[in-house]
Amino acid sequence: MTAPSTNTGVILTEAAxxxxxxxxxxxxxxxxxxxxAVQPGGxxxxxxxxxxxxxxxxxxKEDNIGGIRLVVDKMSTPYLLGAQIDFxxxxEQQGFTIDNPNAGSSCACGDSFN
Structure with missing residues (x-):
């Protein structure tokens, strides 16, 4: 997958x-x-x-999207290329969601991945 044309590589939807x-x-x-950020755990x-x-x-890495500064640290950037943050x-669901094409699999709660 091609990374989006942002500094962070992350897509922040208008709703988010x-x-x-x-x-x-x-x-x-x-x-x-x-x-x-991506941290070990879960x-x-x-x-x-x-x-x-x-x-x-x-x-x-930083982007300004819809008046929001979106920031990703250098260690997390490779894990988040192409990820989309939505709200x-x-x-059925309320809150921020993360759809990450780099995740090989994730847990049932969606809080962690590998």
Missing amino acids: ASKAKALIDQEGRDDLALRI CSGLRYQLYFDDRTLDGD ADTI
Whole structure:
């Protein structure tokens, strides 16, 4: 798969960007970025972390999408190329979702992958 033409390689949908912007606006801070990272852990080996961060790490890749700064650290970038972050608000599902074409398999809860 070809990586999207972004610095981070991650796709942030309009719905996810809008929700993240609303949450940051609610905090009343303009120094926060939406950070996605991959960490060891979970039942499948690697676990996603998605959170607001006011830090800048050496080697960070950054995109500005819909008024949101999306940041990925240099170690997580290869695992997240082509991943899409969306926000669902339905009866079946509510919250941020991550669809990652690099995940060979994932656990039932969708919190980790390998």
